[in-house]
Amino acid sequence: METLGGTAFHATVSIAAMLLIWLILGKRQIGELSPFDFAVSITAGTVVGAGIVDPHIELSRTIVALVVLGVLQICVSWLSIKFRKIQRSLSSDPTVLVENGQIIKANLAKVRVPVEILLQMLREKDVFDITEVEVAIFEPHGRLSVLRKPEYSPVTPQQLKLNVDANRILVPIILEGVLQVDLLKKMGFSPQEIEEFHQKYQDRIDNVFIAFMDKQHNLHITEEGILESNVFFH
Incomplete structure (x- = not known):
């Protein structure tokens, strides 16, 4: 039982450390990794896997190995940004x-x-x-x-010399019955306005799956598969 518990703890801490390192490295899709990044990923996975299945490998050694790999990757990324030749040597050209x-x-x-x-x-x-x-x-x-x-190529409004409206950005202000207060504040609503709206429509908000708001403060509500548009926020 102690072995199983130790393995579970080792796996949890190792995966958490690995995820933390990747968050520090930045957001990139797997397909966008350079050969060096891919090699680091494979090595990190091997280190974590070995530490999980082999109880003789101390957790501290696994963490140190992951930190070293992370620091190495950060250094190489910084050098590749500063020096074009290094970047070319680590990745292929278009x-x-x-x-x-x-x-x-x-x-x-x-x-x-x-x-x-x-x-x-x-x-x-x-x-x-x-x-x-x-x-x-x-x-x-x-x-x-x-x-x-x-x-x-598709014809664009600019080529036809047409005036078009700007794209609308819809902000999710209600998610699964929860009013997104911070987003409403960013859209210019005062805490008092938000509280009044919340009290007035509390029962309905609870039943809303998702609701979007545009710059004109129009609500677009999805409630049990029903879509409503042009409902003004008062």
């Missing part, structure tokens, strides 16, 4: 795979991307006719950036 509707076979081989995968990535960009592509670039993080030829 590679053009399609130019003027033609696939560049040599570059496909260079980045080891099969033509079937390239076509799949183009379809994910809503490109089903490769002749529409001006250029397609395989980015270092493994994604494809596509620029269509001008004649196949």
